[in-house]
Amino acid sequence: MEENVRLILPIFFPIAAGIFLMAMPVFRKRRKLEEGIVTAVLAVQLLFVVSALMTDVTVTLWSITDSLALVFRADGISCLFGLLTASVWLLSGIYSISYMRHEKEETRFFGFYLIVEGVLIGLDLSANLITLYVFYELMTLTSLPLVLHEKSRQAIMAGLKYLFYSVAGAFLALFGIFFLSGVTTLEFCAGGALDSAVLGQSRALFLVAVFCMLVGFGAKAGMFPLHGWLPTAHPVAPAPASAVLSGVITKSGVLAVIRVVYFVIGPESIRGTWVQNTWIFLTLLTVFMGSMLAYREPVLKKRLAYSTVSQVSYILFGLGLLNATAFAGALSHIVFHSLIKNALFLVAGAVIVTTGWTRTDEMRGLGRVMPRTLAWYTVASLGLVGIPPASGFVSKWFLASGALESGTGVWSFAGPAVLLVSALLTAGYLLPLTVNGYFPGSDFRGEEIEERQLSGREPSARMRIPIVIFAAASLLFGCFPGSLIRFLESIAAAVM
């Protein structure tokens, strides 16, 4: 009984806290109190999540009908995503307390920020496809207010775009769920429980359904062709929201894909079919396209958003290869990309708060304004590019070697090649900021920096510390990946 409560608690605790925060008008007036509560909730929530992940029970919260039930359980994948979500949320939360002083209606922001965390934990802990779908939809709806927080015309249009793409993806996936519910159990079990024999003549339809689910859930992960919302929605949201959107919420699409492919239908059922080939093709296309677009994009946050498009498809590529090494690589890239992208977005937010600059060409001489922050930016960037010993190298190594041993024909060579090109492009779009920041060139006078007395204006500690932690963590994981990789390989071994 007690374990049951422990499992459920981290789902409902932040949701309740968020609603409480918004429902009590008293907090609008007393900002300090509000900030304190938010921090406390986030910290306590981290503890709750850890305790939930240590349980070993299956909780059926509610049976809507015999075939539709809300069931929760903590397994390896839940651990990975749950811990990641809770810690990222805590750090970004601390950052946002400082950041949101510059925005209006922060109560609503914090309220929904907390609610989304609860929903995400629910997503991570769900033990069947229905539960996953429920929380997937809820996530879309509750994260919407974060996107259109500014309520400008641009933000509202972006919010609607986000909403419609996500919903479209979800319904595409729902088609697959409908189909699967007819042929197999929707409970998650490592390696999948689908018996190919029952498919009979509807095998073609089965493949279509799976493909629909991949594309549908891929929408959240920014996979081509439903990637369009990502570069629109991320830049307009407040920086901490963009950070968690890019860092965590896109990963929920990945989570859904993992659950479907490795826990419901089983990788064997699509190995070598047109579904796998198309999937890999789409991910590689997205990787390349995302990097290209990022390279051409002048607005920093948008550039980072395109980068997310590309990086998350690394993960999907790894998943699509359907082999253990690539799977481990993909899982590790989830962690690394999440940390790095959070760091990068938070830096972008810090730049906006301090200087109001959004375009990269305005940011020449940033090194004079915030040299230490820019240093951490550089560390994180190197991780994303994949320069050893930073973390990105590890995941890319596993991805590439996984591709080479996957036996998927042309993809086993084309994949690593695309990854390499994309890495170069990544370097091309991230590092110029560092270079121009520290070495603005001889023609740079820095009048603006002088005029506004921006020189040496590092962001406040509450903003800086999360950035440092993210960047440092990405570096640390790169240097000492052993335990993480072992953990991920154990998961991979179970599902293969």
Next chain:
Amino acid sequence: MSFVQNFPFFSIILAMFSGIVSSVLSGRRARDLSLCMIGITTAMSACVLFFCRETGESYTYMMGHFPAPWGNEIRAGVLEGLTAVMFGIVMFLSVLGGMNDAVEDVEASKLNLFYIMIDLMLSSLLALVYTNDLFTAYVFVEINTIAGCGLIMIRMRGRSLSAAIRYMILSQLGSGLFLIGLSILYDITGHLLMSPAKEAVAAILADGRYEIPMLVVLAVISVGLAIKSGLYPFHYWIPDTYGYATPTASAVLSGLVSKGYIFLLVKIFFRVLGTENIIDSHMVNVLYIFGIAGMLMGSLHAIRERDTGRMIAYSSVAQIGYIYMGIGLGTEAGVIAALFHVFTHSATKALLFISAVGLYDVSGGKRNPESLRGAAYRNPVAGIGFTVGALSMVGFPMLSGFISKLLFATSALQSPGKMLPTLIVLAVSTTLNAVYFLRLVISVYSRRGVYGEEQAAQPKSSFALRISIVCFVVLNFILGLASQPIVGAIREGLSMFG
């Protein structure tokens, strides 16, 4: 011989005599006499009806007990009795409902003339219903035409004169054709009485002689009576005559006169020419096609029409089409449906004309839909009457129109080739009916129109009109709800017909 058996003859004569007597009476008296006479003849017809139901067979009544070649015969059965009763009731209610307007429309000095025409009309209709003699039928067809012309013309206003002339010409054409048919038939068979003529026809056809003359007879009689009853495409006289006559005349003309001819046609088919011969000659198919065309075209014309009276008149074209379609199905069920529709239509169309009058009265006499707006609020009874009539025409369940539609549809299922077109056209035509009738219904119930305020002060329409409308509505419901005995009687009567 029972005394009741004299009644058909009495009622014809009574109607004629009251016409003659009316010529020396004032308008009011003539009206009272007319109403009285219609009441009495209807009661007598009812007696005939019950008598025949009792005995279960029809009887032939020889005038003056002269036998065949010289004598003149009346034949009465259940169907004749029923039709006569129905005609009587409709006539009575039409006269009752339209009598106030008749005072307005007709010159005071000619008012008694109007009622003479009514009396003659009834007399001729009864004669058409009862007679068993082809030549007598022709004579009364002519009397009917003259009375009809009189009824149209007597308003002496606007287009009623030209309408009367048009009616006259087309009617004469029809009766002329009918006469030619009769002559040829007489020439071939040597009989004018129906029953012997039928035997002769059967013999001739069995021999295979006179094939073409018989076909001509068939065609000419059918076409003649079709023109007179206004079957599409011979309907050009209908809109003006029905549309511009005084209300009683419109109701009587559209409700009864054309039905008299139809009844006669059915009688000739059954009693003289023989149904199987008609079917063999494919005449039914011709009637069927024109019937179908009439159903659609009449409604389409009506949709375009802006004048309420003419619209209702065009609707008659469509309804006559229904009847001919029923006959054209060439089955007994089809004929039963057609005859039932004769009743339905006479009750409903008269109701529509009479209640439309109630609506005109409160709209300054104007008849376009714009002026009629809100009229139903100013004259609720007329509004309800019109609505009921319209719904019955549309075939709303529990009203008479529904039963006719039902009978048509079920009988269509018995003739495989015509099944689908009939059903589809029925459905389409129902929709079209809805379009023009209900458009007007909505108009009269929509926002109070131009005549909102000042008309409120006007006296309400007369008591007689309201009584008449209420009775018509009740009649419609009776036909709709208690149709089974009536249809049973028609079936019984039809079996006595041959």
Next chain:
Amino acid sequence: MKGFLLTVPVLLPLMGGGILLLAKLAGHRRIGGKCLERVTLGVVSFNSLLVLLLLCSDMWGRRVVLFRLYSNLSVMFKLDLMGGFFAGLIAVLWPLATLFSLAYMREEKRKGTFFAYYVMTYGVTLGIALAGNLVTLYIFYEMLTLVTFPLVLFPLSREAVLASRTYLYYSIGGAAFAFIGIIFVLVFSSTGTSEFIAGGILSTQAMTQQRDMLLLVYVLAFFGFGVKAALLPCYVWLPRATVAPTPVTALLHAVAVVKSGAFAVMRFTYFSFGASFLRGSWAQYTVMAAALLTILFGSTMAVKEIHWKRRLAYSTVSNLSYILFGAAIMTPFGLAAALCHMAAHAFMKICSFFCAGAVMHQTGKNYVYELDGLGKRMPATFGCLTVASLSLMGIPLFAGFVSKWNLCGAALSYGSSIVEEGKWGAFLPVLGVAVILYSALMTAVYMLSVLVRAYFPRVSEGSLKTAETEENDVCANCDPGWEMLVPLFIFAGVILFMGLYPGPFLELFGRIGGAAA
């Protein structure tokens, strides 16, 4: 004799409405407002109570012939599961809707007429629900047209006149085509009457000899009854009819009238023709394709429409075809799913319409673009709307998801069963699932864009001042009074309840479906 109790709920409102009308004709120009309201509410709630009592009693399966119209045409009532379900649904909705409309119409003139017809419609709809044979169903179906058109006409404006015309033409035209079907059922019935018997009543002889003709007639009748359910070529009347006062549009055009159409289709399909006769025939494919086209069309048009009520009406067009699609699957599961959506949609749509009505009543706003920021000024109303919208979209935990789940499940299982048989129409059910999902997406677009507008009004860039004044506006709560809010809360509650705990409902629908097909 006890069977005659069945006729009471049908006749009582008819008489009640008739008396109200007569009282008006007889010159009681204004039966005092309070009195009218009490009478209306009294009749309606008493009648609902009666219906619910009937459903709880041992009247099941009892039949009563009211009178005979013509030889084998009798007006007959029968209480079976399917009719009982529909009657129960109506009986629950009507009193609440009446409560709402009493508050909504309080300032209108000619309330007497309005409520007279409103009450009569209740009786007629119950007549459709309890009809024991096809003829009775048809009679009440026509009467429904007749008693609802004065409600559409009620504003007496030009648009209202045009709308009621269209409504009449379409309904009567549709009924005329349905009539053909009735004739065939009567003539080829194996029982000699048109009584509803689960599994159909066509004689086996007719089914073999006249197969194609019967199928053709079925298609005609499907489209005929489909008119009231706003099936594709004949949907026009529904969006137009939104000129009527909102309680009318809500109840009649989202619930009573359109549901009667769908109900008639189901009766006709499962209880007269018989699902087993139609299953796998070209007729089935035709009607299924028509339903799918309508779903596509309706949901797309709803996105295009900016008049709020018309948008909801288009949404009804598409949702009604969900029901028809379910019915066209012609398996027990399909019928169950269709019934499930029928119940769910009734609550969702009446809730959304009433929210629109509350907004119109309180603020007079009609168009979607006028709704900016109302979410904060009418929190309760928009809260209910949120529930209804999410449910319409088919978000899990709400009623709409359950019905969608069942519909798609039924379609897919039917699809795979006919794949085995190698029929050419097998792709249709699967396509249907895709279409439903597309429509769900469109639903998201047209419902959520309203909500986003209402909750997140656009602030023009950099103008703090307008934000301030807005802040002041926010304080002015313009939620309507309790008479409007209570029905809304109940509807929203039912949606949630059906979404979270659909077990008993599904069991009922399953039983109906199992018996019928």
